[in-house]
Amino acid sequence: xxxxxxxxxxxxxxxxxxxxxxxxxxxxxxxxxxxxxxxxxxxxxxxxxxxxxxxxxxxxxxxxxxxxxxxxxxxxxxxxxxxxxxxxxxxxxxxxxxxxxxxxxxxxxxxxxxxxxxxxxxxxxxxxxxxxxxxxxxxxxxxxxxxxxxxxxxxxxxxxxxxxxxxxxxxxxxxxxxxxxxxxxxxxxxxxxxxxxxxxxxxxxxxxxxxxxxxxxxxxxxxxxxxxxxxxxxxxxxxxxxxxxxxxxxxxxxxxxxxxxxxxxxxxxxxxxxxxxxxxxxxxxxxxxxxxxxxxxxxxxxxxxxxxxxxxxxxxxxxxxxxxxxxxxxxxxx
Amino acid sequence: xxxxxxxxxxxxxxxxxxxxxxxxxxxxxxxxxxxxxxxxxxxxxxxxxxxxxxxxxxxxxxxxxxxxxxxxxxxxxxxxxxxxxxxxxxxxxxxxxxxxxxxxxxxxxxxxxxxxxxxxxxxxxxxxxxxxxxxxxxxxxxxxxxxxxxxxxxxxxxxxxxxxxxxxxx
Numbered sequence: 390x391x392x393x394x395x396x397x398x399x400x401x402x403x404x405x406x407x408x409x410x411x412x413x414x415x416x417x418x419x420x421x422x423x424x425x426x427x428x429x430x431x432x433x434x435x436x437x438x439x440x441x442x443x444x445x446x447x448x449x450x451x452x453x454x455x456x457x458x459x460x461x462x463x464x465x466x467x468x469x470x471x472x473x474x475x476x477x478x479x480x481x482x483x484x485x486x487x488x489x490x491x492x493x494x495x496x497x498x499x500x501x502x503x504x505x506x507x508x509x510x511x512x513x514x515x516x517x518x519x520x521x522x523x524x525x526x527x528x529x530x531x532x533x534x535x536x537x538x539x540x541x542x543x544x545x546x547x548x549x550x551x552x553x554x555x556x557x558x559x560x561x562x563x564x565x566x567x568x569x570x571x572x573x574x575x576x577x578x579x580x581x582x583x584x585x586x587x588x589x590x591x592x593x594x595x596x597x598x599x600x601x602x603x604x605x606x607x608x609x610x611x612x613x614x615x616x617x618x619x620x621x622x623x624x625x626x627x628x629x630x631x632x633x634x635x636x637x638x639x640x641x642x643x644x645x646x647x648x649x650x651x652x653x654x655x656x657x658x659x660x661x662x663x664x665x666x667x668x669x670x671x672x673x674x675x676x677x678x679x680x681x682x683x684x685x686x687x688x689x690x691x692x693x694x695x696x697x698x699x700x701x702x703x704x705x706x707x708x709x710x711x712x713x714x715x716x717x718x719x720x721x722x723x
Numbered sequence: 724x725x726x727x728x729x730x731x732x733x734x735x736x737x738x739x740x741x742x743x744x745x746x747x748x749x750x751x752x753x754x755x756x757x758x759x760x761x762x763x764x765x766x767x768x769x770x771x772x773x774x775x776x777x778x779x780x781x782x783x784x785x786x787x788x789x790x791x792x793x794x795x796x797x798x799x800x801x802x803x804x805x806x807x808x809x810x811x812x813x814x815x816x817x818x819x820x821x822x823x824x825x826x827x828x829x830x831x832x833x834x835x836x837x838x839x840x841x842x843x844x845x846x847x848x849x850x851x852x853x854x855x856x857x858x859x860x861x862x863x864x865x866x867x868x869x870x871x872x873x874x875x876x877x878x879x880x881x882x883x884x885x886x887x888x889x890x891x892x893x
Contacts, residue, residue: 404780408818411782415789416811422793423804423850443797447749455753462755527754528799530764531863532851535800536754563800571800578855599851600860656756 441566448537448569452525459658517630518664520544522570524657531599534574536560538660541568545664549628553661557634557651558582558622562662570662575603575635575650584635584648585623586614592623595635595648602639602647614638614646630665733783736885740771741787745794752798765870768795769843772810773836774881776817777824788814802854805847813843829879837872844868 470477506513522540540546542565550562552572560580564571573580580597584605591613593605608614618638624631634651641647744767751762768791775784792807799806817824817839824835844864852858 405818405821407782408780408785409815412785412811412815412818415785416808416815419789419792419804419807419811421804423802423808423854426803440797440800443794447752447798450749451753454750455755458753458755458757524754526752526798527761528752528764528801529761530799530801530867531859532805532847533796533799533801573800578851578857578859596857598857598860599863601863656754658754 440564440571444537444564444566444569444571448525448539451537452523452539455525518545519661520546520664521659521661523659525569527657532578534577534580534597534599535563536572536574536657538570538572538662539568540662541566541570543567546570546662547664549665551622551629551633551663551665553633553663554652554655554657554659556654557636558629559652559657559660561629572660575652576600582629582635583623583625584620586638587619587621588615589613589618592625593646595620601653602641602649604641605638605646605648608646616640620648630663731779731885733781736778736881737771737775737781737783737787740774740881741768741791744768744771745791745798748795748798763870764799764867765874766795766806766810766840766843766867767871767874768792768806768810769813769836769840769871770874770878771881772814773817773839774878774885776814776821777832777882778885780818780821784814785811802851805850805854808850809843809847812846813839816842832879832882833875836875836878840868840871844871 505511520540522538522544524536525539526537528535536559538552546562546565548562548565552559552561558575560572560574560577561582562570563573574597575582575595576597576599578597578599580595580603582595582603583592584595585592586608589610589612591608591610593608593614595603596606597603605614605620616638620635620638622629622631622633622635636648636650636652639647639649747767751764751767753762755762768788772784772788775781775787788810789807792805792810793803795801795806796803817835820835824832827835844867848859848861848864
């Protein structure tokens with residue numbers, strides 16, 4: 390039978406038109422959804438029920454899939470530890486010797502710092518409680534860099550809380566379900582983080598672009614940054630606490646200053662979520678103006694001046710947090 | 724009537740590939756590293772999107788891409804509607820050119836598939852840049868494009884399996 394004799398030949402054009410019309414309708418619906426999405430604002434209400442439900446489904450599935458691979462990885466790491474125990478032991482001894490020196494110096498500085506704070510009556514950041522969680526899913530594409538972690542609203546996690554690995558800042562929470570939270574990574578194209586260069590205190594906005602090293606945007610001043618400078622969160626805007634380690638400055642291939650993230654030093658498996666509350670978002674701002682509880686007893690002042698301002702100092706000289714306790718950002722007066 | 728003359732069921736040529744692609748994306752989203760490297764993140768739905776346009780014109784693939792793209796957005800945490808727009812932007816031109824592409828060699832089809840993937844990436848790149856105010860890194864987009872292009876054998880398998888399944892479109 391020739392092509393012209395095909396009885397279905399004439400139905401091809403309408404079918405094609407119907408398929409194209411369906412495609413255009415679907416495209417219009419998709420575009421409308423894109424316009425309606427309020428992902429940029431990251432408000433609690435924007436994280437709709439569909440996303441919460443999908444996060445609740447995705448997390449256990451990917452978690453179950455990753456479990457055997459993690460177990461195998463643990464076996465491999467255990468074997469490596471066994472075979473390289475001697476060299477590891479030597480390295481750890483050297484690190485321990487160096488750490489002892491640093492510990493003594495840190496104790497001295499801590500004591501000195503506490504006395505200065507008592508003298509000046511500085512109100513320091515309170516310790517920030519935290520919860521630990523495990524990453525159960527991740528997206529690594531150029532248009533979305535997020536992770537699901539297995540701690541949610543049931544454990545006190547809220548939108549905006551900063552998330553850290555053992556090496557540094559990872560991102561912040563943008564969506565919360567009862568048992569799962571979605572974390573926006575610093576590398577996501579929608580991520581904006583106020584940071585500062587530790588050496589110069591120059592401010593910048595860390596801007597993700599889906600690549601491995603986010604850009605330092607709006608960096609001002611001469612010699613504001615150099616290769617290798619440490620980058621910390623600035624705390625500006627109150628979104629994140631000040632002093633969280635972000636990474637090191639590097640010069641990108643495009644000539645822009647970028648940041649090699651400290652959290653990339655190791656796979657991001659377990660994370661800490663700081664239950665950090667921005668003072669601006671407190672429901673009852675009057676709590677900030679309530680008189681502080683009486684400070685614990687402090688050592689006798691050496692001069693007359695401290696006794697005048699001592700009642701204003703809320704922190705005792707030995708107010709160091711326990712090693713496994715809540716995280717304290719690099720101290721800074723508000 | 725022979726068995727091959729039966730009408731093609733949507734669940735076979737649209738439903739199963741859609742579920743398979745989403746399941747693959749779900750598994751590749753697991754936070755694991757092999758030999759120190761993270762798993763690739765290809766746009767698995769591109770393979771069925773290309774194959775559906777080549778197999779036969781129908782209304783169901785467009786809506787399958789809409790649903791699948793929304794599922795990808797939910798899985799990856801991207802803006803809702805980004806991947807439906809990108810996938811449909813690649814699907815519709817292939818659908819329009821299917822008469823030209825029909826009967827071409829495997830190599831030519833692979834080149835057209837790579838072009839369709841490039842179109843989807845370009846749309847995703849522009850939309851993300853427009854929404855977020857920052858153009859995504861080209862290297863990251865290129866890596867995802869490459870990982871997606873490597874899925875061409877899956878698309879070819881789908882085309883070979885279903886192209887002649889409906890007697891009206893032989």
